[in-house]
Amino acid sequence: MRYYLIAGERSGDLHGGNLIKELRKHDSKAELRGFGGEYMREAGMEVVVNYQQMAFMGFAAVIANLGTISKLLKQCKNDILQFKPDVIILIDYAGFNMRIAKFAKQNNLRVFYYISPKVWAWNTKRAWKLKANVDRLFSILPFEKSFFRKFDWEIDYVGNPVLDAIKAFQPDPDFLQKHDLLTEKKIVALLPGSRKMELKRMIPVMAEVVKMNPHYQFVVAAVKTLPEDLYTPLSSISSVKFVYESTYDLLIHSQAAIVTSGTATLETGLFKVPQAVIYKAGPLEYWLLKRLVKIPFISLSNLIVNRLVFKEFIQDEMNATNLNTELELLIENNSYRKKMQSDYDEVYRILDTGSASENTARLMYNYLMK
Template sequence: MNDPTPLKIYFVAGERSGDLHGGNLIRALKSRFTEVHCRGFGGDYMRDAGMEVVVHYREMAFMGFAEVLANLSTISKKIKLCKKDILSYKPDAVVLIDYAGFNLRIAKFAKQNGIKVFWYISPKVWAWNQNRAIKLKANIDRMFVILPFEKEFFKKFNWTVDYVGNPVLDAVKMHQADQEFLTRNKIGSNKPLVALLPGSRKQELNMIIPLMAEVAKQNPSCQFAVATVDNLSTEFYGDLRSLPNVSFISGATYDLLHHAQAAIVTSGTATLETALFNVPQVVVYRTSAVSYLIAKNLIRVPYISLVNLIADREVVKEMIQQKANSKDVSAELNLILNDNQYREKMMQRYKEIRNVLDTGSASENTAELMLRYLQSTN
């Protein structure tokens, strides 16, 4: 794109993973076009990449149907603020990153106001609300998907989308391991290190931390390290704080995974990150009874973890609600730590997943396509 006129892009990311991938996308855009001005809703990664952050995603990170309902007033105010700010900013394009409920409203609004709408990282409509794809198609100019099966899914709606590769793999490839990590965090090498990835939302922590604490108590022969998030105090980690075989790692999840022998992971992007670091894992998930009942009736896919969804078979065990108990999780942890054949089978499946996802840099591919589409309409 050779036009020297500055390009203005408004981003909306409502979660940590969206912030990470948004930051990488902004850097890729800036490397191709010198005058890119970015503003929007996001977080620290996007700010570091050069975006002016209007609202931090921490103010909007609600999980589950019940939790969203309880915070509708806050969400509504943020939507109004976002719409007003977009009109004031007058961007050349709006780039929406995942965060379906919020961003669908912004997509419709931007489209009605003649603003180009790009969506990076499709909402998981294939999982629980497939007809929502029709709404997406009506309000989005281009969709950039990061899971191979999504391209085929959207074909059912006569919609051609761009598969750009997976930004999680990009982030893992770019990571440079801290070789002093274990020493700096006073983690010895005499016991197997188990990474605990409970998620970044308060609602997730309230449900998962008690389970992880019980597992740590039942496995004194292991050392556990919790991947914490900067914006939450250690109070949210409850019983884990008092256990002698548990340490806390802030802002270094990838270094933790690089050194871990196993992991207990809450479903989400972290399951894929763990797989790409070749760490055997067990996936656990708990939510409120109301959210679970609603989800159980709506979800249309057989798995909750990205690892199993991409492989289209069970690669890692998923323990949900009542099945997410300390006895069963400890039993699975023992398998992935000590059964070499079991571990190797999981590692082989991980390798297959990596090969499927490895199509070059998702951020670079997306930036190239976005600039091309903008150029073709100018």
């Protein structure tokens, strides 16, 4: 069969690559084409456009790049029609993919959506559009099943691919030595994100916290494909270390972490590392978010158990004074640490329903065979 997959971010590329590997176990003659990255290419998909051309964060960035997005949408639609897939598999990346879903349905093409758009967070009416344009929805968050039932739609909860990746992780026994981290100081992981705008907003505050805590060893989980000058506020501090493509190794050796809101907060929690979550949007974006977002938390772990597992420092609350106070609690207050780690165990139990990639591939193939 012919599969057309679309992922617009690094995490989608990773999960898409794992899904492709599982799909090929069911369909050894699968023809795969689409938008993605190296993980999907290595798994056997012909990549038409790399997701890095599509990774725009926030309302302002999207508006500034509307021309590029419009061209990519047109290219994607034309490529789909030429390829004539048996199914289009959309992976996260709602702004782009929901438009493709509508186009696909207008052209009588079958649509599967893996990793649901977060319509429960804002503008819940979009759930009706999703239902109208998507044949099967494969969710990685357990609370989404009950949400979509409100719209008379039974979806498939398949488990969470982040947990799959963590279970498969093999630690590097030489990690500390390789990165000159054989130190008596307690290690604090800094995870500023993977987008340029995230780094511009988060790193200066992280640098302030570093300067206030010379007794800790701070290590940045950096991204090779981003310009080095984005890290300057931290790289200019001689004691700060950097690691690339080794976030999981860093987390297993960390006493605490400061993490930009996103998938990394869930990963940090599943490794049982006490954390403080940070996020800062531009003024216009935040003004819009305050009026549109309908959820009590921004972090997945907090949403999954529906209570505050760890603190979220948003906008003006994301400052060095607040983070310094929280960091001391995360590292030095044993009861505070244990309570957070106990809550992490609950998140793990809820998500642990087998391999998300295996479950999704099996279900997709079975639906296609009906």
